[in-house]
Amino acid sequence: MLIPSHSPGDEDADWRAGDPEKIHDSFPCCVPPSFAALISDAEKSGDTLTAEALKKQVYPSAMEKVLTPSERADPLGEASYCVYPRLVHQYKNRVLLLSTGRCIGYCRYCFRRGFGAGHYGFISEAEAEQVCSYIAANPEIDEILVSGGDPMSVPFEKLENLLEKIRGIRPSLLIRICTRSPVFAPEIFTVEKLNALKSFRPLWLIPHINHPGELGNAQRGCLSAVVGTGIPVQSQTVLLQGVNDSAGVLSRLFKDLVCLGVKPGYLFQCDLAPGTSAFRVPLDRAFRIWKELRKELSGLSLPVFAVDLPGGGGKFPLDAAVLSENILSCRDGTLTVRLDNKKVYTYSV
Numbered sequence: 051m052l053i054p055s056h057s058p059g060d061e062d063a064d065w066r067a068g069d070p071e072k073i074h075d076s077f078p079c080c081v082p083p084s085f086a087a088l089i090s091d092a093e094k095s096g097d098t099l100t101a102e103a104l105k106k107q108v109y110p111s112a113m114e115k116v117l118t119p120s121e122r123a124d125p126l127g128e129a130s131y132c133v134y135p136r137l138v139h140q141y142k143n144r145v146l147l148l149s150t151g152r153c154i155g156y157c158r159y160c161f162r163r164g165f166g167a168g169h170y171g172f173i174s175e176a177e178a179e180q181v182c183s184y185i186a187a188n189p190e191i192d193e194i195l196v197s198g199g200d201p202m203s204v205p206f207e208k209l210e211n212l213l214e215k216i217r218g219i220r221p222s223l224l225i226r227i228c229t230r231s232p233v234f235a236p237e238i239f240t241v242e243k244l245n246a247l248k249s250f251r252p253l254w255l256i257p258h259i260n261h262p263g264e265l266g267n268a269q270r271g272c273l274s275a276v277v278g279t280g281i282p283v284q285s286q287t288v289l290l291q292g293v294n295d296s297a298g299v300l301s302r303l304f305k306d307l308v309c310l311g312v313k314p315g316y317l318f319q320c321d322l323a324p325g326t327s328a329f330r331v332p333l334d335r336a337f338r339i340w341k342e343l344r345k346e347l348s349g350l351s352l353p354v355f356a357v358d359l360p361g362g363g364g365k366f367p368l369d370a371a372v373l374s375e376n377i378l379s380c381r382d383g384t385l386t387v388r389l390d391n392k393k394v395y396t397y398s399v
Contacts, residue, residue, distance in 0.1 A: 077163050081108045082155040082234040088266050100263035103293045107157055107260065114325035116156060120360070123164045125322040127362030136173055137181050140364060144193035147181060149201040149212065154234040157258075159290060161321035161358075163198065177326040179217050193224040195256075202231035206243055210245070213250045214341050225253040228286075232257045233264045236272030244279045254282045261294050262302040265395045272311060277311035284315035287331050287353065289336055290318075290329045297342035302341075304351045314353035319368060322360050337372050341390075344372075 080238070081089075085108060089272055092101035110182075131140040138146040149168030173181075184189050194216060201209055216225060227247075230237060232255075247253060255276055259265070265273075285307055294300055304314040317340075320330040331339070340355050355369040377385040378394065388394045 051129075069290060074246055077110075077114075077160075078153075078320040079108075079110050080153070080155050082116060084236055084268060085155055085234050085264075085302075088263060088269075091266065091389050092263055094247065095264070098393055100261070103261050105261055105297075106292055107159070107290070108155055109326065113328035116327055117324055118322075118327050121322045121324045121326070122360070123324060124359045125360055129280070131363040133176065133184060134180055136177060137184065139184075139188075140362065142190055144195065145185065145191055145379060145384050146195045146197060147161055147173070148198055149196050149209075150199040151201045152203045152376075153198065154203045154231055157230070159320055159323065159326045161323040161326075162199070163323050163325070171261050172208050173212065178212055182215050182219055185216075185223070191225060195226045195228055197228035200229050200231060200234075200386055201227055202229045202235070202238060206238075206246070213253075217250050222252070224251060226256050228255065228258070230258045232272045232276070233259055233269055236268040239272045239275055241275075244275060244281070245251045248279045248281055251281070254284060257283065257285050257310075257312070258287070259289060259303065260287050260306065261299065262306055265303075265310075273307075273310045283312045285312050285353075286316045286318065287314065288318045288320055288329075289331050289339070291331045293329070295331045295335070295339065297339050297346060300339070300343055301346045301351075304347055304353065308351045314351060316365075317353045317355045319355075321358055334366070340372050344369075350383060 068102050092098075092104065113233065128138045131138050133139050136148040138148070138259070140146070148165065148170075151162075151165045152172075171233060176279075180356045185194065196212070196216070201212075201373070213225065214281045216223065247255075257273070271285060287300070287303065289300075294303065300317070305399060307314055319333070319336060321328060322330075343352065354367055355372070356365045356367050358364065359366050376387050376389060378388055380386070384396060386396050
């Protein structure tokens with residue numbers, strides 16, 4: 051791996067060392083029209099639970115001023131792996147590009163609140179050239195996650211120009227676009243833009259979707275259109291207290307997504323970002339929810355349940371922790387398991 055002569059902490063990297071107490075005051079509030087329409091529709095239909103679940107995600111709360119000792123400006127420890135201010139190389143075969151600090155709408159539980167609070171604009175031409183040179187010099191990198199902020203929040207020509215630079219590195223490089231736009235602004239996915247995105251394949255769209263109430267007609271139409279172009283789609287969901295912390299809500303969401311052609315990818319435990327404690331589901335209850343989901347859903351509909359370990363530990367599969375409670379022994383090629391019905395089963399190679 052070729053590491054450039056750059057030390058984290060300069061320019062845009064400063065947000066990772068920000069003061070957690072100041073992040074709340076400068077974190078923007080913006081509710082996109084399409085998301086506001088979902089809230090309005092839920093209220094008009096008398097579905098107050100859905101309306102409140104949607105509101106809680108985007109409207110500021112006094113609870114955001116409550117800080118816990120474990121919370122930090124950089125909860126994932128990305129600074130440790132920052133090779134350029136906007137490029138994170140934590141895993142051997144993939145890198146994360148923070149293309150912009152701007153979003154279409156601002157989620158109150160955001161783990162990059164400091165980046166959004168800094169109002170960082172879209173990556174410059176010079177920064178993009180640095181990123182592309184780094185990836186070209188490190189052939190073990192075969193995936194790039196284009197994230198932020200939300201890369202779909204900028205004029206599409208800017209994103210298209212960035213994708214052209216990335217695709218020019220090597221044809222086999224897999225591009226992932228991580229975005230909330232199919233929920234927040236489904237109208238931006240025009241035929242022209244979808245065809246443009248399709249031209250950059252191998253490319254996956256990774257939408258962030260938390261609640262079945264986020265799948266209105268416009269959102270469903272958008273996701274169906276993306277899938278219809280042949281662009282693979284895999285979703286991410288954050289487990290949020292007071293939003294989707296029930297097996298019933300999550301089961302509905304994941305079944306709806308699969309029917310739209312979207313593979314549920316991850317269900318994340320909420321990160322330790324400043325002022326987000328009201329959103330975090332206690333682990334014991336999170337495990338109970340997960341156990342119920344495993345009974346309700348097929349392997350196709352069931353995402354990976356995981357947490358991003360603080361301080362740069364990376365993604366840890368919490369579903370393994372749940373399953374381990376059922377494992378009585380695993381040695382000498384023999385697995386012995388006791389299921390919830392108390393029956394014991396043995397598998398031998």
